[in-house]
Amino acid sequence: MSSALAETAAAMPASAPPLLEMSGIGKRFGAVQAVQNLALSVQPGEFVTLVGPSGCGKSTLFNMVAGLDEPDPGGILRFKGRGCHARELLGRVSFMPQRDLLLPWRNVIDNAILAQEIEGANRREARARALAMLPEFGLAGFEKQYPHQLSGGMRQRVALMRTFLFERELLLLDEPFGALDALTRSMMQRWLLELWQHHRRTILFITHDVDEAIFLGDRVLVMTARPGSVKLSLPVNLPRPRDPALLTSPEFTALKREVLDAIEEEAMKSFMASA
Amino acid sequence: MSRATQRGLLGAVLLLGSWEALARGLALPAYTLPAISDIILATWQHRSLLASAGWYTLAEALLGYAIGCTAGITLATLLILLPPARRVVMPAMLAINAVPVAAWSPLVLLWLGIGMASKVAMVALAVGFTIFLSALAGFDRQDRRAADLLRSFGAGPIALLFRLRLPAALPLIAAGMRVATVRSLIVAIVTEMLGAQGGLGWIIYQAVVQIDFVQVWSAILVASVLSLSFFGLITWLEQRIIFWR
Ligand SMILES: Nc1ncnc2c1ncn2[C@@H]1O[C@H](COP(=O)(O)OP(=O)(O)OP(=O)(O)O)[C@@H](O)[C@H]1O
Ligand SMILES: [Mg+2]
Numbered sequence: 001m002s003s004a005l006a007e008t009a010a011a012m013p014a015s016a017p018p019l020l021e022m023s024g025i026g027k028r029f030g031a032v033q034a035v036q037n038l039a040l041s042v043q044p045g046e047f048v049t050l051v052g053p054s055g056c057g058k059s060t061l062f063n064m065v066a067g068l069d070e071p072d073p074g075g076i077l078r079f080k081g082r083g084c085h086a087r088e089l090l091g092r093v094s095f096m097p098q099r100d101l102l103l104p105w106r107n108v109i110d111n112a113i114l115a116q117e118i119e120g121a122n123r124r125e126a127r128a129r130a131l132a133m134l135p136e137f138g139l140a141g142f143e144k145q146y147p148h149q150l151s152g153g154m155r156q157r158v159a160l161m162r163t164f165l166f167e168r169e170l171l172l173l174d175e176p177f178g179a180l181d182a183l184t185r186s187m188m189q190r191w192l193l194e195l196w197q198h199h200r201r202t203i204l205f206i207t208h209d210v211d212e213a214i215f216l217g218d219r220v221l222v223m224t225a226r227p228g229s230v231k232l233s234l235p236v237n238l239p240r241p242r243d244p245a246l247l248t249s250p251e252f253t254a255l256k257r258e259v260l261d262a263i264e265e266e267a268m269k270s271f272m273a274s275a
Numbered sequence: 276m277s278r279a280t281q282r283g284l285l286g287a288v289l290l291l292g293s294w295e296a297l298a299r300g301l302a303l304p305a306y307t308l309p310a311i312s313d314i315i316l317a318t319w320q321h322r323s324l325l326a327s328a329g330w331y332t333l334a335e336a337l338l339g340y341a342i343g344c345t346a347g348i349t350l351a352t353l354l355i356l357l358p359p360a361r362r363v364v365m366p367a368m369l370a371i372n373a374v375p376v377a378a379w380s381p382l383v384l385l386w387l388g389i390g391m392a393s394k395v396a397m398v399a400l401a402v403g404f405t406i407f408l409s410a411l412a413g414f415d416r417q418d419r420r421a422a423d424l425l426r427s428f429g430a431g432p433i434a435l436l437f438r439l440r441l442p443a444a445l446p447l448i449a450a451g452m453r454v455a456t457v458r459s460l461i462v463a464i465v466t467e468m469l470g471a472q473g474g475l476g477w478i479i480y481q482a483v484v485q486i487d488f489v490q491v492w493s494a495i496l497v498a499s500v501l502s503l504s505f506f507g508l509i510t511w512l513e514q515r516i517i518f519w520r
Contacts, residue, residue, distance in 0.1 A: 067426075068427060099420065103439070114425075117438070118425065146519060166428060
């Protein structure tokens with residue numbers, strides 16, 4: 001693990017301090033040690049993807065970075081180069097949870113501007129700005145629709161839009177495309193990459209799909225089985241903009257082999273532990 | 276006309292038809308069951324008396340209903356914002372609520388007199404409890420993950436209350452308000468029967484004393500029309516406002 005981290009550090013320009021740094025982070029829920037001795041660092045503008053067996057603590061990690069859960073004492077958490085408590089990150093990180101969690105009584109536009117409204121933005125101006133962004137999110141003409149009138153893919157895009165409109169440097173996306181069919185999913189992936197290139201934000205992205213992790217990421221983090229920590233940090237030196245044809249290239253396959261081997265080892269471990 | 280409406284109308288016609296046939300066929304005396312046609316005729320003949328009594332009762336019920344709803348929702352909201360207060364207040368509230376509403380009426384009549392105020396207070400008490408309990412249940416039903424999401428956007432307790440908890444509680448609050456419509460008229464009428472200067476309950480009481488059973492039924496007819504309309508209005512509003520369920 002340490003060699004992998006060193007490798008990443010070498011790949012990054014030394015001048016830029018990491019946006020997010022964690023080391024020795026642990027989180028215990030009663031008898032369950034969800035996360036233990038976790039270390040990671042994310043550079044500004046980087047797109048980092050996170051894979052790992054189910055229940056290994058990925059969402060727990062996000063809850064800590066979003067400021068919702070305090071890590072157990074002893075770990076180090078640094079944001080923008082400054083050590084801080086998790087709760088100080090409330091309102092400073094743009095978080096998209098595993099479920100879309102749209103509010104059923106708000107239409108598309110009002111769901112999209114929820115975060116800005118909470119920040120105290122002028123509602124009319126926020127709406128106008130969101131309205132102008134609808135086409136970019138493939139939601140043109142749907143501003144007056146309510147969540148129960150939308151397809152799963154559209155709901156995800158509204159949730160993504162809400163996350164993007166909360167303009168913070170770091171975006172946490174927890175399996176944003178988990179519920180989508182393969183076709184919609186690959187469309188959404190390319191669309192997200194365009195959006196990321198356009199808006200230049202830093203993204204931490206959880207997924208169960210190894211193809212997705214490699215296709216999107218500058219770097220793939222593989223997590224160990226519970227208690228979760230970072231097992232492997234694999235840079236993805238594939239050219240951008242990325243094309244779906246990449247998925248069948250030998251470079252891609254080699255990376256995929258490496259990630260899959262690491263995951264398999266962990267999956268076996270957690271399987272043996274539960275058996 | 277929808278099928279449900281057609282069936283409802285058919286049911287009503289059948290019920291009223293057999294009522295009429297029964298009363299006329301068996302020549303039942305008025306104190307057992309007057310014919311429905313007689314009741315309607317009598318209602319029409321006494322329409323101005325019944326209308327003013329109906330208004331009187333409706334005014335009490337609506338005023339009490341409004342006060343009860345406001346108080347119930349406000350109290351539930353305060354307890355949600357101050358969880359420690361909830362543990363103190365809840366046992367007392369449940370104890371008061373365990374006493375049947377009607378049992379309070381002699382006291383309330385004693386305190387507030389036999390005018391409108393006592394009826395309004397009784398309705399407010401009955402409605403207030405219903406709404407308070409359903410609002411509290413609604414607030415407790417909030418989704419923790421949605422609350423976490425709003426907190427990640429920097430929302431404090433007040434923003435959470437108005438943007439999440441209150442709207443999320445609305446379906447249950449509205450269900451309570453729907454049930455409370457009928458309750459408000461019942462409580463107003465029952466309290467009037469115990470002592471009043473007007474209203475449908477007072478008319479019923481007077482009619483019983485004068486052995487005028489058709490008049491009793493007329494008042495009951497007016498009361499049911501009022502309470503059904505009130506119920507219908509709130510149900511209609513509920514479907515309009517809580518469209519997302
Ligand atoms: N609030 C909590 N209270 C108790 N246990 C928790 C809590 N949150 C998470 N856990 C436990 O911590 C472990 C990690 O959960 P987490 O949701 O982070 O996994 P995950 O990696 O996101 O899984 P998945 O891929 O299935 O979403 C699980 O065993 C879970 O039961
Ligand atoms: Mg998860």
